[in-house]
Amino acid sequence: MSELVADRISVAFAGLKALSEVDLKVASGQIVGLMGPNGAGKTTLVNVLTGFQPPTAGAVLLDGAPLSGPKPHLLRRRGIARTFQGGRLFRDLLVIDNLEVTGIGLGQSRSAAIAEARAMLDWVGIAHLANRIAGTLPYTDERRVAIGRALMGRPAFILLDEPAAGMSGQEAADLSALIRRIAREMGCGVLLIEHNVGLVLDLCDHIVVLDSGAVIETGDPAFIRASEKVRHAYMGTAADTHMPVLEVGQ
Amino acid sequence: MGSLLQVVFDALALGSLYALAALGIALIFGVMRLVNFAHGDVIAFCVFALLWPSTDAVAVVFAGNLPWFLLIPLVLAVGAALSVLSELVVFRRFRRANPATMMIASFALGFVIRYFLLMLYSSRPKSISLLPALSQPIEIFGARIPLLQLITILVTIAVLFGLTAFLRRTRFGLEMRAAAENFTMARMLGVRANRVIMGAFALSGALAGAIALILGSQTGTANITMGANVMLMAFIATVIGGMGSLAGAVIAGFLLGSIATVMQVILPPDARAFRDAFVYGAVILVLIFRPQGLLSARGAKERV
Numbered sequence: 001m002s003e004l005v006a007d008r009i010s011v012a013f014a015g016l017k018a019l020s021e022v023d024l025k026v027a028s029g030q031i032v033g034l035m036g037p038n039g040a041g042k043t044t045l046v047n048v049l050t051g052f053q054p055p056t057a058g059a060v061l062l063d064g065a066p067l068s069g070p071k072p073h074l075l076r077r078r079g080i081a082r083t084f085q086g087g088r089l090f091r092d093l094l095v096i097d098n099l100e101v102t103g104i105g106l107g108q109s110r111s112a113a114i115a116e117a118r119a120m121l122d123w124v125g126i127a128h129l130a131n132r133i134a135g136t137l138p139y140t141d142e143r144r145v146a147i148g149r150a151l152m153g154r155p156a157f158i159l160l161d162e163p164a165a166g167m168s169g170q171e172a173a174d175l176s177a178l179i180r181r182i183a184r185e186m187g188c189g190v191l192l193i194e195h196n197v198g199l200v201l202d203l204c205d206h207i208v209v210l211d212s213g214a215v216i217e218t219g220d221p222a223f224i225r226a227s228e229k230v231r232h233a234y235m236g237t238a239a240d241t242h243m244p245v246l247e248v249g250q
Numbered sequence: 251m252g253s254l255l256q257v258v259f260d261a262l263a264l265g266s267l268y269a270l271a272a273l274g275i276a277l278i279f280g281v282m283r284l285v286n287f288a289h290g291d292v293i294a295f296c297v298f299a300l301l302w303p304s305t306d307a308v309a310v311v312f313a314g315n316l317p318w319f320l321l322i323p324l325v326l327a328v329g330a331a332l333s334v335l336s337e338l339v340v341f342r343r344f345r346r347a348n349p350a351t352m353m354i355a356s357f358a359l360g361f362v363i364r365y366f367l368l369m370l371y372s373s374r375p376k377s378i379s380l381l382p383a384l385s386q387p388i389e390i391f392g393a394r395i396p397l398l399q400l401i402t403i404l405v406t407i408a409v410l411f412g413l414t415a416f417l418r419r420t421r422f423g424l425e426m427r428a429a430a431e432n433f434t435m436a437r438m439l440g441v442r443a444n445r446v447i448m449g450a451f452a453l454s455g456a457l458a459g460a461i462a463l464i465l466g467s468q469t470g471t472a473n474i475t476m477g478a479n480v481m482l483m484a485f486i487a488t489v490i491g492g493m494g495s496l497a498g499a500v501i502a503g504f505l506l507g508s509i510a511t512v513m514q515v516i517l518p519p520d521a522r523a524f525r526d527a528f529v530y531g532a533v534i535l536v537l538i539f540r541p542q543g544l545l546s547a548r549g550a551k552e553r554v
């Protein structure tokens with residue numbers, strides 16, 4: 001059982017507070033949702049957790065021990081993987097190569113990297129795409145490749161940055177089934193950033209809502225769904241209406 | 251028939267030279283977004299490495315007298331070593347600099363190398379006899395083709411196949427292709443960035459060595475500016491080919507070689523002196539119709 005914790009994380013860019021004293025916790029096998037309007041600081045928090053952005057204050061703890069300053073690829077080796085908005089695959093490489101090079105980067109031998117890459121493509125359900133050039137895939141498949149790539153080396157945690165953006169209802173439902181398997185079958189801790197609120201409420205065990213860099217609400221999906229503060233954050237002051245954003249993708 | 255074949259061989263040989271040089275530039279551009287203008291001076295350095303430093307007009311050969319099976323690896327190694335050294339000493343410090351800054355640094359490095367040669371060897375071209383056995387002609391279907399031309403073409407084809415196999419089949423090649431497309435991402439995934447970049451410089455330098463051997467044998471002179479013209483053509487080839495695209499650089503290199511050779515044949519004798527003007531005119535036309543290059547560059551494709 002492993003635990004990744006953001007402990008009172010603050011980030012300031014040139015005096016502008018992007019995050020202030022944000023707490024968050026993801027445990028093995030758990031799916032935690034990170035919600036919030038555009039500019040709330042969601043990606044910044046993921047950047048801090050994966051070593052891309054040093055926090056101005058606060059600490060990231062892995063199993064209680066602080067991770068201070070290691071480079072992203074070292075954190076990746078320690079089991080904290082992520083995906084990026086839009087997938088960001090190596091578009092000129094084959095799908096299998098995208099996973100293989102990740103395995104190699106993790107220190108695997110070439111044959112081990114190829115073997116795991118094949119198994120992983122099969123596991124995420126795109127074994128038939130192994131020899132396609134990554135840049136030619138439709139983007140629902142591209143996202144799966146990105147997730148497969150992040151799962152190479154069986155990380156303890158995976159941070160998914162808007163994996164369902166631009167997907168139709170059915171595609172999002174398929175993706176959501178995959179994310180659930182990552183948590184339940186691999187025992188991976190999942191942090192899910194997603195604008196599709198319906199998907200987050202449906203999938204997550206626990207949800208953290210950010211607004212303007214601060215946590216405004218945290219709790220289980222039912223609690224978040226009913227929260228007045230969350231409604232305010234998404235709707236401004238027009239609190240008398242129901243939350244139309246909640247219906248996206250439902 | 252004979253003369254047509256002659257033109258084809260001329261075009262292929264000149265194109266080979268440009269293609270090899272363009273490949274050396276595209277390899278480094280791929281992993282670092284650096285247009286290495288010092289490449290031409292590395293070529294010159296490789297030839298001069300065979301001569302004993304002296305400012306006399308007559309070259310004092312020392313390593314140049316080695317048998318070919320030692321001479322060739324030596325020149326390739328000199329190119330690779332100088333190129334890797336330039337990465338370690340200069341370009342490593344510019345990793346985060348913008349491409350224009352790196353380009354200026356490469357110009358400066360090129361001049362440092364050139365003036366270093368000037369100091370040791372003077373600016374007078376020296377006549378050398380490098381691999382003299384290659385200058386004899388052989389007869390193919392009635393055309394008299396210099397053996398060197400044939401070897402240049404064959405070596406280039408072998409290099410292209412070898413490099414393709416290296417990039418596609420080896421672990422290092424895979425890391426290099428990933429880094430060439432998205433260096434930051436490759437690094438984040440743990441690809442060993444320094445090794446990949448040094449590998450690209452070593453390959454590029456060895457290619458410069460190969461060009462030095464061809465140019466040296468072809469012209470029979472060592473001249474401190476001998477790399478400049480090839481470098482300019484190679485740079486143009488990488489631009490036309492689509493910056494960073496290896497295949498594009500090679501195709502454009504052959505294209506430029508062909509255009510130059512054909513111009514030499516079809517232009518009226520009075521206009522031949524201005525051949526290069528016509529070649530550059532053709533370059534402008536290509537860029538007007540395909541500003542992104544013949545093959546669009548790696549990593550430049552963004553989904554809108």
